[in-house]
Amino acid sequence: MSAELQQLYQQIILDHSKSRHGEGLKEAAEGTVAGQSHQYNPTCGDEITLRVIRNGDTIAAVSWEGDGCSISMAAASVLTDMVGDGLSQTELLGLIDNFREVLRSRGTVEADEEVLGDAAAFSGVSRYPARVKCAMLAWVAAEEAMLASR
């Protein structure tokens, strides 16, 4: 198989797609606010419902339910891990923008591991325009869910 395919399906992505972090919607505790978003990709049937729970300006938790390809499920799982560090709203939006820029670059923008951490593993997706939407599904949901929590 080609190097591009290996690059697309890195071990970290395959692992996250099987052992999914953040799966199962969490209820918001008292004193926190929640926002939720449902995203659906009609071409392949991938879907996700993602909830962002916020404690003041800090993202307290991301949880989700979904069904889809390995790329979309792994992207949701990796996102959950990254946000678990207690990002601010602005930091999360910045992260999403950075992720989107790399994915839409058709391979021209290198992923900065310092910024994207495990999510840098998705940079191989940028060479497959048809799969960008798969990788973005949970991230777009997070963006909308966070805005909905305001």
Added chain:
Amino acid sequence: MSVVSTPTTLKPADLAIDNQEVRRIRNDFPILSQQVNDRELVYLDSGATSQNPLSVIEAEQEFYEQRNAAVHRGAHTLAVAATDVYEDARETVARFVGAASNEIVWTANATEGLNLLTYSFSNASAGRGGEPARRFALNPGDEIVVTELEHHANLIPWQELAFRTGAVLRYIPVDDDGGLKMDEAASIINPATKIVSFTHASNVLGSITPVAELTELAHKHGALVVLDGCQSVPHMPVDVKVLDVDFLVFSGHKMLGPTGIGVLYGKAELLDSMPPFLTGGSMITKVTMDGAEYLPSPTRFEAGTQQVSQAAALAVAVNYLVETGMERVADWEAQLGQRLVSGLQQINGISVLGPPAGIERIGLAAFDVDGVHAHDVGQFLDDRGIAVRVGHHCAQPLHRRLGLTASTRASTYLYNTTDDVDFLLEAVAGVRPFFGVK
């Protein structure tokens, strides 16, 4: 000047197609010799769209180079030449399905053909077309019957027609293997049924529906029969007079022809009493500021400037199929279909949708890979140069019924060898190991 449409592979009708002949057929299709991802292209997505022989591609160019003009208008030489091409093409296609020329209406594709019918019936329901069109009118309480197998194109137009008229849309369910529950069909189709519309061959399961039985049931109750021939007309001999269906739709691009052209067949006496769908230029006899009178079929249904180069090219595609022999094509693809299914069945973790090996099917099979999403399967196969379709194949209700959201579909045509099938099978066997699924 003449358009070359003869395959380089002519063989007597009694000789079956074999790999050797297919390899010669492939030489007629320029696109098939290319590399994809540094691999030789293995095209197994003809159920979505087929590839074109050079003669078909050249036919469109030849039309634009030498005969381009609006048809049915103008007295100049080119207009006459274009009209001849257009009408000769209609005759060629008519002969191909056993119809008369005036029973063939050009459409953009099969989807438009089905929408033409539903909007015409809608217009009849609103009183258009007068007394002769009343037989197409639907009223609250009338019933339309489809099946659970249908492509969205043969479902949504009927849903919309039902919404507009107050008619009830019912469907014949499928069993776990995707077979139509014919015992239930016998009660679902009843005296209130006005239309029965169903596919000839499932674009997901590859199964062939019992057309004769359903048509007889429908006609017994005075209902009209609409057949979706998208997956049958390109792949097997189809004769509308033998099938006795009232309407048939199919698409040019699935039968070696170009995109942008499809066909609606209708019995002449029906088409001539139906009100038009799209209205405008070319389809009228007399127009005043208050109204218009319409030409008979098929011109009544061909408003505006038509797809002439596509019709010319479709005729060349049809001739290619005729000269190859539809019986022979059907036999070859049936072999490929069986090889595909029996091979897939032997791979661990693969479930074939629809009938198992040994049961009649066209050369197409959709399957589920346990633990790997269809999109990932398609990506893995594409890396090896294999083109398949992934997703719900425009049949969400059927996938839902089978407990899936998506599947992978391989579909063959007369230019596929048994090597193509074997190559796919070998690749599919590597999918679960690659994704680490045990």
